[in-house]
Amino acid sequence: MAAFLTGALLTAAFPRAAFLPDAAFLREVFLLPRVARDPDVRLAATFFFCTLLLSFRFFFTMTGLYIHEEEAGEPANGPSAFGARVYNCRIRNNSALEGRREAVRFWAAVVAAAVSSLAAGTAHGNTFLVHPGDPWCTVVNAAAPGDTILFGAGTYPDTCSIVASGMSGARITLRSQTAAPADRAFLAYAGTSSNIIDVYGSYITIRWLTFGPTAAGAGVNPLKLRSNNIGIVIDQNVFQGTDIAVAANSGGVTYQDISVTNNVLTNLQSTGLYFGCHDGISCHALNILIRGNLIHTVQPGDGVGYGLEIKLNSYATIVENTVYGSQGPGIEVYGSNRGDPPSVVERNYVEGAVTDAGINVGGGPAIVRNNIVVGNQYNGIWAQDYNSRGLQQNVWIVNNTILNNQTGGIKVSNWQTGAGNVLAFNAIAPLGGTPALTPASPIADVFTGNTTCTPATGCFDQPNTAPYDLWPVAAGPLIGAAGFGTESWRVTDDFLCASRGSAADVGAMQRTAPGIGPFLGGGNPRPPCGVLAPAIFSITPTFGPLAGGTLVTILGANFQNGASVAFGANAATSVTVVSATTITARSPASAVPQTVGVTVTNPDTQSATLASAFTYNPGTAFYTLTPCRVVDTRSPTGPLGGPALNAGGDRIFVFAGQCGTPSAARSVAINIAVTQPSPGPGFLSFYPGGTSLPLVSTLNYRSGQTRANNAIVSLGAAGDIAVHCGQASGTVQVIIDVSGYFQ
Numbered sequence: 001m002a003a004f005l006t007g008a009l010l011t012a013a014f015p016r017a018a019f020l021p022d023a024a025f026l027r028e029v030f031l032l033p034r035v036a037r038d039p040d041v042r043l044a045a046t047f048f049f050c051t052l053l054l055s056f057r058f059f060f061t062m063t064g065l066y067i068h069e070e071e072a073g074e075p076a077n078g079p080s081a082f083g084a085r086v087y088n089c090r091i092r093n094n095s096a097l098e099g100r101r102e103a104v105r106f107w108a109a110v111v112a113a114a115v116s117s118l119a120a121g122t123a124h125g126n127t128f129l130v131h132p133g134d135p136w137c138t139v140v141n142a143a144a145p146g147d148t149i150l151f152g153a154g155t156y157p158d159t160c161s162i163v164a165s166g167m168s169g170a171r172i173t174l175r176s177q178t179a180a181p182a183d184r185a186f187l188a189y190a191g192t193s194s195n196i197i198d199v200y201g202s203y204i205t206i207r208w209l210t211f212g213p214t215a216a217g218a219g220v221n222p223l224k225l226r227s228n229n230i231g232i233v234i235d236q237n238v239f240q241g242t243d244i245a246v247a248a249n250s251g252g253v254t255y256q257d258i259s260v261t262n263n264v265l266t267n268l269q270s271t272g273l274y275f276g277c278h279d280g281i282s283c284h285a286l287n288i289l290i291r292g293n294l295i296h297t298v299q300p301g302d303g304v305g306y307g308l309e310i311k312l313n314s315y316a317t318i319v320e321n322t323v324y325g326s327q328g329p330g331i332e333v334y335g336s337n338r339g340d341p342p343s344v345v346e347r348n349y350v351e352g353a354v355t356d357a358g359i360n361v362g363g364g365p366a367i368v369r370n371n372i373v374v375g376n377q378y379n380g381i382w383a384q385d386y387n388s389r390g391l392q393q394n395v396w397i398v399n400n401t402i403l404n405n406q407t408g409g410i411k412v413s414n415w416q417t418g419a420g421n422v423l424a425f426n427a428i429a430p431l432g433g434t435p436a437l438t439p440a441s442p443i444a445d446v447f448t449g450n451t452t453c454t455p456a457t458g459c460f461d462q463p464n465t466a467p468y469d470l471w472p473v474a475a476g477p478l479i480g481a482a483g484f485g486t487e488s489w490r491v492t493d494d495f496l497c498a499s500r501g502s503a504a505d506v507g508a509m510q511r512t513a514p515g516i517g518p519f520l521g522g523g524n525p526r527p528p529c530g531v532l533a534p535a536i537f538s539i540t541p542t543f544g545p546l547a548g549g550t551l552v553t554i555l556g557a558n559f560q561n562g563a564s565v566a567f568g569a570n571a572a573t574s575v576t577v578v579s580a581t582t583i584t585a586r587s588p589a590s591a592v593p594q595t596v597g598v599t600v601t602n603p604d605t606q607s608a609t610l611a612s613a614f615t616y617n618p619g620t621a622f623y624t625l626t627p628c629r630v631v632d633t634r635s636p637t638g639p640l641g642g643p644a645l646n647a648g649g650d651r652i653f654v655f656a657g658q659c660g661t662p663s664a665a666r667s668v669a670i671n672i673a674v675t676q677p678s679p680g681p682g683f684l685s686f687y688p689g690g691t692s693l694p695l696v697s698t699l700n701y702r703s704g705q706t707r708a709n710n711a712i713v714s715l716g717a718a719g720d721i722a723v724h725c726g727q728a729s730g731t732v733q734v735i736i737d738v739s740g741y742f743q
Contacts, residue, residue, distance in 0.1 A: 125170060129177075132156055145170035150177050151185030151209065159194040161226075166203035168231060176208040179236060186210045192218035199223065202230040206237060213241025216269060217301060221247045230256045239265045239272075248275045249311070251282040258285065262292040267648070270300040272326075273308035280312030280337065288316035294525045297325040299354075299648075299728055306332050307350070310343055312363070312389075317344045322526045325681075325728040329356045330376070335363025335391040342367050342394065347495050347508075349526040351375050352681045354728045357382035358405065363391025364421070369398040370495045370508045372470060373405065374521060375681050375702055379438070380405040380428070383421075385414035394420040396489045399482065401470055401508040402428040402436075403456060403463055406703070410450075411438040418445065422489045425449040425482040427472075427507030429456035429463060446489065449482055451506045459507075461517055465707070466700045467524065467535070471509050471517025478506040497529035515580065516557040522700050523683055523726070532558040533606040536613075539598055542712060543615040543742065548573075548589035552598075552614070559583055560602040567614055568596030590616040593666045593742065595714040597696070611696035612686075615667055615712050617742045624740045627671070628659030631736035634675075644731035645723065647682070652689050655738065656719020663719055665741040673708040673735045674701050682727030684734065689716025693724050701732070712742075 125146020130136040132152070137160035140149050145167040151174070166172040177183045185208075189196045192215045197206075211222035222239055225232060225248040232255075239245035245265050248255045255275065265272045272295045275285035290308060298305040305327030310316045312334040323330035330350035333343040342365035350358035351374045358373035361383045373380035380402035385392050392414050402409040409428035415421050421444045428436040428450065436452040453459035459478050462469035472478035482504035493499055494510035496518060505511055518527045519535045527533045536556040544550030551574075554565065558580060565572035565585040572585035583600060590596075595615040601607040631653050635641035640653060656663045674684065680703030687694050699709045713721055725732060 136160070137162075140164060140172075140174060143172045145172065145203070148173040148175070150175060152177065153183050153185060155186045155188050157189060159189050159191075159196055159198075161198040161200060162204065163200045164204075165201035166231075168203055171203045171205050171231070171233070172201070173205040173207065174209070175206070179208045184208065184210050184238075187222070188212060189214060189220065191215065192220065195221040195224040197223050198226050199229060199232060200227045202228075202232065204231075205233040205235065207233075207235045208237065210238040210240065211242055211245070212239055213267075214243060214269070219243050219270075221245070223247070224250075225255055225258070226250050226253070228254055228256075229258065232258045234258075234260045234263060236262045237264075239263065239268065241267045241269070243268070243270045244272070244274050246273050248285050248288075249277050249283060251277065253283045255283070255285040255288070257287050259289040259291070260293060261289065263294075265293065265295045266297060268295075268298045268300070268305070270298070270302070271304065271306040271309060271328075272298055272323075274306075274311075275309070275316060276311030276314030276334075278311055280314075280334070285310065285314035285316070286340070288314070290316055290318045291320055293321045295321065295323045295326070295330075296523065297648075297726075297728060298327055299325070300327060303355070304328050306330070307353075308332070310334065312336065313338055313340060315340045315343045317346075318348065319344065319346045320526065320529065321348045322524075323348065323350045323353075323358075324523060325352045325354065326356075327354050327728075329353055329360035329382075330358045330373075332360045332362060333366050334386060335361070335366060335389075335395075337363075337389065337391060341365070344369075346370050347497070347526075347529075348372075349374075349520055351521055352728065353377055354679065357384075357411075360384055361395055361397075362386030363389055363393075363395075364419075365394035367396045367398075367489075368400065369396065369491050370400065370493070372401045372403070372495060372508050372520060372526075374403045374468065376405045377679070378405065378407045379409060379411040381410045383410075383412040383415070388414075390414070392416070392419060392421065396422040396424075397426065398422060398424050398489055399491045399494070399504075399506070399508055400426045401460075401495075402426060402430075403460075403468070403470065404429065404431050404702070406431065406434070408434045408438050409436040409452075412442045412444075415443045417443055420445055422446040423450060424489065425451075425504070425506045427451050427453060427459055427478055429453040429459060446487070449506060451477055451481065453477070465702075466521035467519035468521050469517045470507075470520060472505045472507060472511045474511065474514065479511060480504070481506045496527065496532075518558075523697055528606070530604075534558045534560070534563070534600045534602055534608040536598065536600060536608045536610040539610060539613045542613060543617060544587050546590050546593065546616050548587045550587040552585055552587060554583040554585065554598065554600060555581060556583075556600065556608065557581055558602070559600060560604070562603040564601045566599045566601070568594070587614060587616075593617050595667050595712055609696065611694060611698070612712055612714070615714075615742055617666070623743060625660050625738055627737050627739045629735065629737050630655055630658045630661075630670075631734060633733045634735070644676070644733045645684075645725040645727075646731055647725055647727040647729045650693070650722050650724045652720050652722050653736070654689075654718060654720045655715060659738050661719070661738060661741050662743065664743050665715060665719065667712055667714040667742045668721075668738050669710070669712050669740040671708060671710050671737045671739065672699050673706065674699060675706040675733050675735070677701055677703060677705065677727065677732040678730040679703050680705065680727060680730070680732070682725065682732060684732075685724040685726060686711060686713045687722050687724070688714045689718055689720030689722045691716065691722075693722075697726060 127148045129150045132154035214220035277283040295307045307323035307326040307330040309332040345368045353376040357378040358376035456463035480503035484502045495508040570588040575585040597611045598613040599609040683697035683700040686698040701707045
């Protein structure tokens with residue numbers, strides 16, 4: 001409306017101001033080169049801008065103005081759907097009479113558009129589209145409550161301090177156009193003097209953006225919450241190779257109602273999520289929700305690196321997250337000395353903390369229940385009297401599953417009678433020679449039903465290697481052993497949100513059906529609550545002609561009627577779900593020889609993929625070779641020998657010309673073995689040389705373990721295979737034998 005009135009007044013005052021800046025300049029100044037929103041609002045906003053332009057260049061002169069509609073290319077979907085149109089101003093020359101006629105038509109349209117825009121903008125907010133190179137930070141800070149700023153695909157190297165705020169019912173949203181990788185905006189600041197985004201406003205949603213990597217050791221946070229932020233939502237973003245992904249630890253600040261949900265954090269330089277101040281005085285984070293995030297590998301140079309932590313006198317609900325390979329604890333809460341509500345740590349999967357416990361409770365009040373904690377360097381769960389603060393009070397550790405942690409199962413420190421602590425119905429499978437509980441009989445107001453599982457296979461379906469099946473063994477010691485009760489500390493559901501009923505099992509998982517349980521670990525996110533995800537164990541045969549039509553049998557678990565099958569990106573034909581464990585399907589055609597993954601997708605959209613499972617060949621199916629060793633990193637240093645693979649590193653091995661493998665070979669059948677991982681756990685990913693690292697592993701292993709696996713791997717253009725070591729630190733030896741090839 002301001003632009004409308006300004007335009008009207010200035011037009012009357014300066015009808016021939018042709019000497020003023022041109023249209024392109026004004027479009028840049030007013031930051032509305034492209035406005036994408038609901039059709040009426042889009043057009044109205046363009047009219048406003050054009051009105052301002054008109055006040056300088058139009059009316060009774062020879063210059064006319066028109067509104068040009070362009071295709072924007074963005075899809076009309078998602079929470080803030082909009083039509084795929086963009087409106088730009090254009091200048092054209094008219095006769096004097098045409099100019100006057102257009103002026104009358106234009107001003108009539110502006111009046112109507114102004115009324116429409118005020119109504120639509122107030123009710124729904126507006127949507128702005130920015131692209132790499134645009135001054136997007138200025139657009140964000142000009143946003144009003146309810147507005148959405150869409151980031152076009154591409155890389156944004158700049159930074160921003162967001163001072164704009166939404167309202168509780170009208171949030172400001174920053175997001176990519178869709179969640180698809182091809183539509184993602186990458187915020188990749190290469191400098192060292194600023195964070196990527198500093199947030200001073202409230203009621204802001206940040207979704208579908210990819211942050212990083214950032215300069216090593218520079219302390220650049222992708223998202224730093226700076227003021228008394230309220231109602232910030234950080235959802236479905238990717239943080240890769242950054243310092244603290246979300247930092248909420250500014251002095252003199254109270255954070256409230258912050259949600260961090262469904263994000264992926266990988267290869268971080270420091271702690272993943274950091275809420276509150278270490279002294280418990282300088283700042284506080286209240287009612288924080290951390291849910292459904294995958295945090296994989298936190299290896300900072302300072303040797304700390306928690307997966308996530310909630311500092312003293314802050315509290316959070318930490319639920320259904322997956323944490324792998326943190327340097328310090330996967331999850332840490334410090335409690336409160338001022339009467340805050342308890343932090344709740346529930347239904348999380350934590351594996352492979354390098355130097356500490358999987359879950360560390362530095363003080364109460366805290367509720368730790370239904371978690372699965374595997375293969376951490378210290379205890380699985382440690383109730384630690386941090387800094388001798390004496391806050392081990394009202395700590396409830398109930399119905400957790402603790403497996404193969406290096407020092408022991410659960411440790412509690414400085415628990416005292418009458419402190420309100422509970423230790424009940426945990427299923428603990430310690431490594432040989434380590435205690436299930438430290439001390440063996442802790443002082444607790446409730447100490448009951450904790451079960452030691454030695455061996456682990458006496459309690460769980462498949463606890464030996466990832467992916468694990470940690471459902472209680474049918475008729476085993478965990479089944480129904482927790483019974484039923486009405487105590488306030490009792491849990492009523494399990495790790496997958498299944499009801500425990502009147503005969504609860506000990507540990508995090510309630511066995512709800514015969515057969516196989518959900519699969520856990522191996523670098524994958526924990527399965528969602530509800531229906532079990534499918535799993536693929538094997539495919540027979542593993543190769544076929546380019547023409548397709550090969551009948552394959554897929555063995556696995558949790559297949560549902562109506563499931564679909566894909567070979568790579570192509571749908572299989574003649575899919576038959578024989579049972580919950582067997583599917584038959586015919587391979588689709590392939591234009592080129594290649595090795596692809598096979599994916600089974602259930603009607604509920606949960607899926608499983610067996611990587612590098614099926615190889616297309618142009619005719620001759622397979623040439624066998626006498627098994628022959630190509631790679632052994634235990635050998636002296638060389639292209640096919642030492643040194644051992646380094647954590648986080650990749651090595652290239654050329655197979656063409658080795659052990660009878662011809663240069664024309666397209667893929668090889670190999671046996672892979674790992675030994676002497678130090679410290680582990682870890683995984684190896686094999687992929688063709690010169691291609692991108694896949695998101696799946698070929699072989700997983702634990703600390704000190706020797707393991708082997710067979711695989712068919714496509715060769716790169718140079719007849720080479722790349723091997724990535726997904727280990728947190730240290731090294732691992734690898735041995736590779738070849739037994740055949742496709743040509």
